[in-house]
Amino acid sequence: MKKSLLLFAIAVVLTACDDPVHDAEVAALGPEDPSVPPGPDHRPGQPCLVCHSEFSVAGTVYEDDLQTPFNGATVNLTDAVGNQTSATTNEVGNFWVLEKDWKPVFPIGTYTDDAGNTIYGVTVVGNDANNTAQMQTHIGRDGSCATCHFGSGPAADTPGPVYVTTGSP
Amino acid sequence: MNKRALVVVVALVAAAVACQFAPSDARIGIDAPDFGQFETGGVGDFMDHRCGSLDCHGQTTRNLVMYGCYGLRLDPDDTGLAPGCRAAGGVDTQDDEYQASYRSLVGLEPAVMSEVVDNGGAHPELLTFIRKARGWDAHKGGALVVPGDDQDNCMTSWLAGNVNSTACANAIAETP
Numbered sequence: 357m358k359k360s361l362l363l364f365a366i367a368v369v370l371t372a373c374d375d376p377v378h379d380a381e382v383a384a385l386g387p388e389d390p391s392v393p394p395g396p397d398h399r400p401g402q403p404c405l406v407c408h409s410e411f412s413v414a415g416t417v418y419e420d421d422l423q424t425p426f427n428g429a430t431v432n433l434t435d436a437v438g439n440q441t442s443a444t445t446n447e448v449g450n451f452w453v454l455e456k457d458w459k460p461v462f463p464i465g466t467y468t469d470d471a472g473n474t475i476y477g478v479t480v481v482g483n484d485a486n487n488t489a490q491m492q493t494h495i496g497r498d499g500s501c502a503t504c505h506f507g508s509g510p511a512a513d514t515p516g517p518v519y520v521t522t523g524s525p
Numbered sequence: 526m527n528k529r530a531l532v533v534v535v536a537l538v539a540a541a542v543a544c545q546f547a548p549s550d551a552r553i554g555i556d557a558p559d560f561g562q563f564e565t566g567g568v569g570d571f572m573d574h575r576c577g578s579l580d581c582h583g584q585t586t587r588n589l590v591m592y593g594c595y596g597l598r599l600d601p602d603d604t605g606l607a608p609g610c611r612a613a614g615g616v617d618t619q620d621d622e623y624q625a626s627y628r629s630l631v632g633l634e635p636a637v638m639s640e641v642v643d644n645g646g647a648h649p650e651l652l653t654f655i656r657k658a659r660g661w662d663a664h665k666g667g668a669l670v671v672p673g674d675d676q677d678n679c680m681t682s683w684l685a686g687n688v689n690s691t692a693c694a695n696a697i698a699e700t701p
Contacts, residue, residue: 462666462667463700463701464701465700466701467701477701493578493579493595493596494578494701495578495580496576496578496580496581496666497580497581497665497666498580503579503580504578504579511601511604512597512598512600512601512603512604513579513583513584513585513597513598514579
């Protein structure tokens with residue numbers, strides 16, 4: 357009887373920890389690419405924060421063919437109260453910001469400052485400082501770029517991947 | 526009881542029971558706030574702008590789904606490389622998108638919506654979308670509006686039947 361109670365208690369605890377919605381989100385990402393070990397280069401183009409709760413913002417930047425990773429792009433971020441940070445993309449186009457370093461106040465969007473200047477919440481600078489990509493709409497709550505930016509191009513429910521036009525270095 | 530009487534009794538009971546249930550295709554009406562004010566008074570534009578980003582209510586999986594040029598489109602051809610009312614490439618919110626957003630919003634709580642509208646917009650907080658926007662109910666997007674500010678006035682004036690278009694325009698201008 358005691359054994360049964362113990363098993364019952366364990367089962368209750370294990371079941372209580374289940375989050376079927378999150379489990380489904382993780383499952384939808386599919387398996388790892390066997391040729392890429394888990395780490396900074398894995399799963400480009402996927403919604404990083406589904407698993408990486410230690411990130412506040414993370415994503416992948418491509419060149420304007422929407423397929424070639426943009427290595428070395430700078431992603432500048434400004435949150436709703438003006439706090440700023442930036443990150444640089446790696447060889448597969450991935451970038452990330454740790455929540456312990458920058459915890460944004462949402463929405464991350466476009467503002468006009470007191471001097472009348474337009475401040476973009478997200479600006480991506482490639483290898484030409486005069487040719488940047490600026491996010492026109494805002495991020496309401498989700499720091500994974502790929503929650504909205506996915507697929508092979510614009511569609512009804514996505515603007516397509518984040519990209520910056522390659523230009524003269 | 527003879528056989529004929531029994532049949533009559535059974536038929537009467539069956540008829541009575543049949544009337545206790547609504548038909549499966551029954552519809553209820555909604556005393557809804559005005560669609561014209563939603564489309565042209567700025568309510569739809571404000572809510573698309575504020576609530577309809579693709580990571581929030583610009584998703585078809587949400588109970589409240591907002592369509593428009595700030596996020597989710599009905600027609601993929603309306604999406605530019607940089608969608609958004611302020612960006613090149615996208616087109617403004619279309620009539621069918623206003624319709625879809627309106628139906629999604631009005632149909633969320635039809636009985637409560639009718640009650641609020643029938644009472645001239647009194648106690649808009651009966652509606653979940655108002656409580657969530659104010660942060661009074663759990664809302665992943667947080668408390669976005671304060672009772673009496675332009676954003677709140679935009680929505681509540683519409684529920685009251687006299688949309689404050691200035692408040693809606695200001696609400697768009699004041700928020701990212």
